[in-house]
Amino acid sequence: MNRSLTGATVQIDLKSPTLNDDEIDYLRSTLREDYDLIVRGVELGDDSVSPPIAAAPTTHTISQMTDAPTTRDGEPSRIVPCTIRSGQIEEFPQGSLIIYGDVNSGGEVRAGGDIVVLGTLRGNACAGTNGRLSAVIIAMDLAPLQLQIGNCVNRSTTNEKPPGYPEIARIGPEDVIVIEKFVKF
Amino acid sequence: MGKVIVVTSGKGGVGKTTSTANLGTALALLGKSVVLVDADVGLRNLDIVMGLESRVVYTSMDVIEKQCELNKALVRDRRVDGLMLLAASQKNNKDDMQPEQMKAICDKLRTTYDFTLVDSPAGIERGFRNASAGADEAIVVTTPDVSAIRDADRIIGLLQNVEIEPINLVINRFSPQLVGNGSMMDQADVLDILNIDLIGVVPEDSGVITSTNRGIPLVYEDGSPGAQAYMRIARRLTGQRIPIPDLEQKGLFSNILNWFTKNR
Ligand SMILES: Nc1ncnc2c1ncn2[C@@H]1O[C@H](COP(=O)(O)OP(=O)(O)O)[C@@H](O)[C@H]1O
Ligand SMILES: [Mg+2]
Numbered sequence: 472m473n474r475s476l477t478g479a480t481v482q483i484d485l486k487s488p489t490l491n492d493d494e495i496d497y498l499r500s501t502l503r504e505d506y507d508l509i510v511r512g513v514e515l516g517d518d519s520v521s522p523p524i525a526a527a528p529t530t531h532t533i534s535q536m537t538d539a540p541t542t543r544d545g546e547p548s549r550i551v552p553c554t555i556r557s558g559q560i561e562e563f564p565q566g567s568l569i570i571y572g573d574v575n576s577g578g579e580v581r582a583g584g585d586i587v588v589l590g591t592l593r594g595n596a597c598a599g600t601n602g603r604l605s606a607v608i609i610a611m612d613l614a615p616l617q618l619q620i621g622n623c624v625n626r627s628t629t630n631e632k633p634p635g636y637p638e639i640a641r642i643g644p645e646d647v648i649v650i651e652k653f654v655k656f
Numbered sequence: 657m658g659k660v661i662v663v664t665s666g667k668g669g670v671g672k673t674t675s676t677a678n679l680g681t682a683l684a685l686l687g688k689s690v691v692l693v694d695a696d697v698g699l700r701n702l703d704i705v706m707g708l709e710s711r712v713v714y715t716s717m718d719v720i721e722k723q724c725e726l727n728k729a730l731v732r733d734r735r736v737d738g739l740m741l742l743a744a745s746q747k748n749n750k751d752d753m754q755p756e757q758m759k760a761i762c763d764k765l766r767t768t769y770d771f772t773l774v775d776s777p778a779g780i781e782r783g784f785r786n787a788s789a790g791a792d793e794a795i796v797v798t799t800p801d802v803s804a805i806r807d808a809d810r811i812i813g814l815l816q817n818v819e820i821e822p823i824n825l826v827i828n829r830f831s832p833q834l835v836g837n838g839s840m841m842d843q844a845d846v847l848d849i850l851n852i853d854l855i856g857v858v859p860e861d862s863g864v865i866t867s868t869n870r871g872i873p874l875v876y877e878d879g880s881p882g883a884q885a886y887m888r889i890a891r892r893l894t895g896q897r898i899p900i901p902d903l904e905q906k907g908l909f910s911n912i913l914n915w916f917t918k919n920r
Contacts, residue, residue, distance in 0.1 A: 557807070557809040559813050573851065575809050575849060
């Protein structure tokens, strides 16, 4: 168990419906007592051939992905109605994440698709983990420590304050992340 | 029924113990019954800051181990009515105590005292969990620097996870001069990141150090800016609505005053 996760809030994605309520309660209390992880929600899948408990998140290498999506079509999104604070990770590999708050430094958001932060993004954001290279990161104030889209990583180089208007980060022509003023699609 | 408030921060040395001692004394001076609980097992110092070191006989560990009754373990502060201290054991360490045991102590104190203030150790591990186990509310202390703020942010997330509410912020060691010349974050910057309610701003005050060494909380020195800030926070804790004065403005003003006195 990664020590840095101590005290984090986690979402459990169960790819199998074979756990009953008692078993889920047990999982919840074990994670809480032994690992200090707070379970925010448990999602039950209905795909009974998958392993019972989702393993630790895998970091995909885009080149390994043969069936990476190319459009947003059919991509679900999840709304997170709060600020992601230091030490917290919000993850949604299936699609896009919309944060009704800030992502503070020391906090992290990871999405299969796009990431939209309706506050200040100060921490780390990793978009396009499903391999869709058109994934973008949009924030009202973009002041991240680190951005990642697909395999492209961009570390903050300046200590400048964000410009005061929304910005968008995407993969530009030379396979580097470019940050621009956000204009409507 | 009283309130149990944990005073915490994540980072060490930002002023948790100083704030606990001063807010507790201030609340007692306002006529409230108060007990201060040192939850920094193994590194206790609230008793020193309160000047009660020599009077500590029993600690919370003795209560837990049923060596003595809770009431007998409380040290009375003779300078003001209604102020008590429950010291931490110095010979044990944080893992010798369970969060439930601390919670049981807080649950008892809540029935008798208007305010139970729990001085938390630094960190996010067992010591913090012990300190917050019995808390209804929290006061998060931070200094206006990025590392203290990041730790405060971490702690706020953990407090929110266990549904401790409200969580109020104290910004300590604030220096209007340093904000004025751009080398310290201002109040708005700190609040923008932490996004919780501000209950007070305590200025950098050299009186804190002398009062710590003498074991006399600063709030007894009416005139000092730190004492006034702590008295205002205590009043806000009792539900009085007192605006937070704009220290930055005052800073500018005293800067100008300083300039005049220096250049006279
Ligand atoms: N407002 C202040 N002005 C000046 N010094 C302060 C102030 N608040 C705290 N200090 C000093 O900072 C040090 C750490 O304070 P303390 O309350 O022991 O922190 P903590 O309990 O968070 O570790 C002490 O030496 C104390 O005197
Ligand atoms: Mg302390």
